[in-house]
Amino acid sequence: MKVLVIAEHDNGQLKAETSKVVNAAVKVASSIEVLVAGHNVSEAAVSASEIDGVAKVHVVDSAAFEHQLAENTADLVVEISGGYSHIFASASTTGKNILPRVAALLDTSQISEIIDVIDSDTFKRPIYAGNAIATVKSLDALKVLTVRASAFDSQAQQSPCEVETLSFDVTNTLSEFVSIEQTESERPELNAAPVVISGGRGMQNGENFALLNGIADKLGAAIGASRAAVDAGFVPNDMQVGQTGKIVAPDLYIAVGISGAIQHLAGMKDSKVIVAINKDPDAPIFQVADYGLVGDLFDMLPELESAL
Amino acid sequence: MKVLVPIKRVIDYNVKARVKPDNTDVDLTNVKMAMNPFCEIAIEEAIRLKEAGNASEVIAVSIGDKACQEQLRTALALGADKAIHIQTDAKLESLHIAKLLAKLVEQQQPELVILGKQSIDSDNNQTGQMLAALTKRSQGTFASKVVVESGKVQVTREVDGGLQTVSLSLPAVVTTDLRLNEPRYASLPNIMKAKRKPLETIEASTLDVDLTPRVELIKVEEPSKRESGVIVESVSELVTKLKTEAKVIS
Numbered sequence: 099m100k101v102l103v104i105a106e107h108d109n110g111q112l113k114a115e116t117s118k119v120v121n122a123a124v125k126v127a128s129s130i131e132v133l134v135a136g137h138n139v140s141e142a143a144v145s146a147s148e149i150d151g152v153a154k155v156h157v158v159d160s161a162a163f164e165h166q167l168a169e170n171t172a173d174l175v176v177e178i179s180g181g182y183s184h185i186f187a188s189a190s191t192t193g194k195n196i197l198p199r200v201a202a203l204l205d206t207s208q209i210s211e212i213i214d215v216i217d218s219d220t221f222k223r224p225i226y227a228g229n230a231i232a233t234v235k236s237l238d239a240l241k242v243l244t245v246r247a248s249a250f251d252s253q254a255q256q257s258p259c260e261v262e263t264l265s266f267d268v269t270n271t272l273s274e275f276v277s278i279e280q281t282e283s284e285r286p287e288l289n290a291a292p293v294v295i296s297g298g299r300g301m302q303n304g305e306n307f308a309l310l311n312g313i314a315d316k317l318g319a320a321i322g323a324s325r326a327a328v329d330a331g332f333v334p335n336d337m338q339v340g341q342t343g344k345i346v347a348p349d350l351y352i353a354v355g356i357s358g359a360i361q362h363l364a365g366m367k368d369s370k371v372i373v374a375i376n377k378d379p380d381a382p383i384f385q386v387a388d389y390g391l392v393g394d395l396f397d398m399l400p401e402l403e404s405a406l
Numbered sequence: 407m408k409v410l411v412p413i414k415r416v417i418d419y420n421v422k423a424r425v426k427p428d429n430t431d432v433d434l435t436n437v438k439m440a441m442n443p444f445c446e447i448a449i450e451e452a453i454r455l456k457e458a459g460n461a462s463e464v465i466a467v468s469i470g471d472k473a474c475q476e477q478l479r480t481a482l483a484l485g486a487d488k489a490i491h492i493q494t495d496a497k498l499e500s501l502h503i504a505k506l507l508a509k510l511v512e513q514q515q516p517e518l519v520i521l522g523k524q525s526i527d528s529d530n531n532q533t534g535q536m537l538a539a540l541t542k543r544s545q546g547t548f549a550s551k552v553v554v555e556s557g558k559v560q561v562t563r564e565v566d567g568g569l570q571t572v573s574l575s576l577p578a579v580v581t582t583d584l585r586l587n588e589p590r591y592a593s594l595p596n597i598m599k600a601k602r603k604p605l606e607t608i609e610a611s612t613l614d615v616d617l618t619p620r621v622e623l624i625k626v627e628e629p630s631k632r633e634s635g636v637i638v639e640s641v642s643e644l645v646t647k648l649k650t651e652a653k654v655i656s
């Protein structure tokens with residue numbers, strides 16, 4: 099058995115998720131190879147070669163893959179898929195976009211967002227916004243699956259393995275990249291941060307999110323949000339935590355002015371320690387919180403910042 | 407331009423799913439069902455395209471047992487022109503659904519297929535991408551903005567790092583994210599009118615798709631419960647507990 103892991107990267111750098119996907123892959127098979135497809139990805143490829151357990155890294159470096167559009171990236175993965183028993187990718191927006199296309203082209207049923215590996219064809223995955231955990235067995239010869247990175251540990255480092263450059267000619271006549279509006283932030287990424295502090299509708303507006311900054315600075319935290327806060331335009335979409343946003347499992351999650359709807363809980367309830375700050379003592383968020391603080395966030399946040 | 411909108415009947419999003427005591431599946435008996443929220447957004451977008459003069463016809467399709475006709479009627483009440491029910495009692499995977507839809511796409515030749523990015527029951531997030539692959543179409547997933555212009559559709563996508571805009575050649579497949587639009591409610595007169603709109607039923611077995619299961623559901627369990635926490639009286643008590651008890655900050 100041999101696993102192909104599709105690397106998660108932003109061309110410049112390999113994302114931490116890749117190491118976690120490899121961690122899931124080593125539970126399935128002893129032979130693991132990584133595909134890094136992008137543009138100017140040599141540094142990312144070296145990082146991939148240093149993940150413990152990786153036997154070989156395939157690099158496709160071409161402007162055609164700069165934006166990892168699904169149409170040609172899926173064709174590339176299909177092209178090199180021969181000989182693998184499993185294809186893994188992170189359940190990021192990139193993985194979710196590309197991998198089902200790969201699965202359909204290879205006529206295999208994808209298993210999405212696994213959180214545990216039972217054996218080489220049996221996996222656990224959350225369904226119904228995480229209110230149930232399904233154990234599913236793939237009956238397909240080739241298994242294609244996405245991995246919820248937050249459910250796996252990072253792999254240790256190794257001395258670099260072989261890196262092989264492939265050339266693959268592709269013309270993507272179906273789609274074209276137009277632009278990217280990147281959210282710039284000095285903070286750690288939501289799904290990699292040890293501490294996450296999220297604001298909800300209770301924050302009232304975007305300016306008030308500044309109240310979270312000082313705390314986040316002191317804790318080295320990433321800042322997240324509920325859907326209500328994103329929908330209301332307080333903060334950008336990529337800050338949404340939940341069933342349909344980002345799934346996080348930090349050591350500490352602080353929910354501020356968030357009621358705790360099922361869909362929000364789906365994205366954070368596997369955090370190690372949960373703190374909730376809410377003025378409503380009956381808010382459902384308190385049912386999952388290890389430490390609840392009932393009160394007005396506009397009093398509590400400045401107090402918290404100075405107490406840290 | 408013809409627009410096809412596949413929709414799914416799922417548990418109402420306000421209802422918390424319960425696992426059956428024998429761990430075979432989730433218990434849906436007597437549970438309130440509704441149109442998957444992302445599918446509502448897809449229908450809304452298709453209707454807006456029609457209202458803006460960019461679409462000529464909106465066809466809603468649902469695959470499942472007879473009960474999903476209720477959601478097709480809702481789609482008609484919201485403004486779809488006609489509905490197609492692909493009838494089957496089988497438990498289908500995204501790949502099967504995509505294959506059945508691909509057959510329908512072949513028959514109907516819609517320039518645009520708009521579907522929800524995921525259904526809130528199986529949370530798979532696969533069908534649109536698979537349909538695009540099987541019909542060799544471009545795909546614009548997780549759309550927060552859709553603009554149709556001469557032979558192309560521009561889709562702004564919600565991605566992990568922000569917003570990515572791509573230009574797709576038509577025909578295309580688009581999947582909806584939460585912020586694409588705010589779906590309307592069906593008015594009473596439109597609900598009445600919907601009863602007279604055409605709803606065609608096709609037996610899935612006539613579409614020549616192999617529906618053999620590829621994934622076996624072994625068991626379904628409750629997620630592990632969190633130990634109940636405590637209410638602290640003050641910020642300083644919180645900070646002390648986080649430092650000395652939880653040891654997550656120093």
Ligand SMILES: Cc1cc2nc3c(=O)[nH]c(=O)nc-3n(C[C@H](O)[C@H](O)[C@H](O)COP(=O)(O)OP(=O)(O)OC[C@H]3O[C@@H](n4cnc5c(N)ncnc54)[C@H](O)[C@@H]3O)c2cc1C
Pocket residue numbers: 297298299300301323324325326327338339340341342343344354355356357358359360361362365375376377378381393394395396419443444526584
């Ligand atoms: C298909 C679908 C997918 C969804 N996906 C997601 C998702 O991924 N992520 C997500 O978060 N949601 C998601 N939702 C939305 C979810 O159902 C809730 O609507 C949302 O999480 C509510 O956000 P909120 O808690 O910020 O707002 P509210 O529910 O309005 O809660 C605001 C809270 O703030 C408290 N508050 C107000 N003022 C103060 C104050 N001064 N001090 C202290 N507390 C205060 C209130 O007591 C209240 O509890 C989804 C919904 C659907 C239908």
